[in-house]
Amino acid sequence: MGWPRPMYQHHRLNSSRLVLLLQQWAQAHSGPVRPDVAEQLSQWLSTVDAVKLSRALHALEASQIPSASVGLGAGAVDVRALQASLQTARADLTDLVTAKAAPTKPMRERADNTPVDAPDPEAGADFAAHAARYLALQKQMDTRLANLRAQVRQSLSVGPEGLRRLAMLDAVMEQMLGVREQRLWASLPGHLERRMTHLRGAHQQQLAAAGRDDEPQRWALPGGWLFAFEQDLRALLLAELQVRLEPLAGLLEAAQSHEHHPSTPHRPPKTNMSPEQVTGMIE
Helix, strand or coil, rough: CCHHHHHHHHHHHHHHHHHHHHHHHHHHCCCCCCCCCCHHHCCCCCEEEHHHHHHHHHHHHCCCCCCCCCCCCCCCCCHHHHHHHHHHHHHHHHHHHCCCCCCCCCCCCCCCCCCCCCCCCHHCCHHHHHHHHHHHHHHHHHHHHHHHHHHHHHHHHCCHHHHEEEEEEHHHHHHHHHHHHHHHHHHHHHHHHHHHHHHHHHHHHHHHCCCCCCCCCCCCCCHHHHHHHHHHHHHHHHHHHHHHHHHHHHHHHHEEEHHCCCCCCCCCCCCCCCCHHHHHHHH
């Protein structure tokens, strides 16, 4: 059985839609030279973390994994049901992040203190509203997928020995990478804000070059800079969702492979590598 996808998540991350999108934005913004986006995001594990991972692999390799039900054989894992749950979560979250946003209203009342009853075309240019929306969607993704990952791991933990080992390894990887993943997600609104600044600046330059007055009511229409920003916001959310789904997809890929080849031993790969060698594989 091939080792599950989470072990190679850093390689997939480097070529993912998320990294490609952020690299395209960085190039378009022509700002100060920054380290390569893929290089930044690939620094998942430090040397200390690599040592911990190496030890965890050796511990899993040497350990005797007890059966979840004492006196009973390993239970069957309903891989199809778990895959269906993943597909449902993917579809629900995709619909959620691609849903059309409600027209943005000003964050504050007008100067004369009259209530705001209608959308203000210029309110959409306030990044605060978009940031709040992005963070709320991130929270929903995080809650839904964390619960599903725990459910999948629980299901694997009552299966054959190979899948129980996989569940234990995934728990180690989640604990080890969780902080860095959260830092990555927290950094994305900052990229989005820079994208908004760039698009609005380009729009203003075009107006100045053409000698035209601005028309805020057209910003959110097709061809407008705010319309383009909304497309970019959705693209970033979809790219983030793709990366968030990787560990779950890897777990189920391994479970399915075990189901098709149950006689194939599923154990953590043996390694006599030094911490430096392990770090080189991960970074």
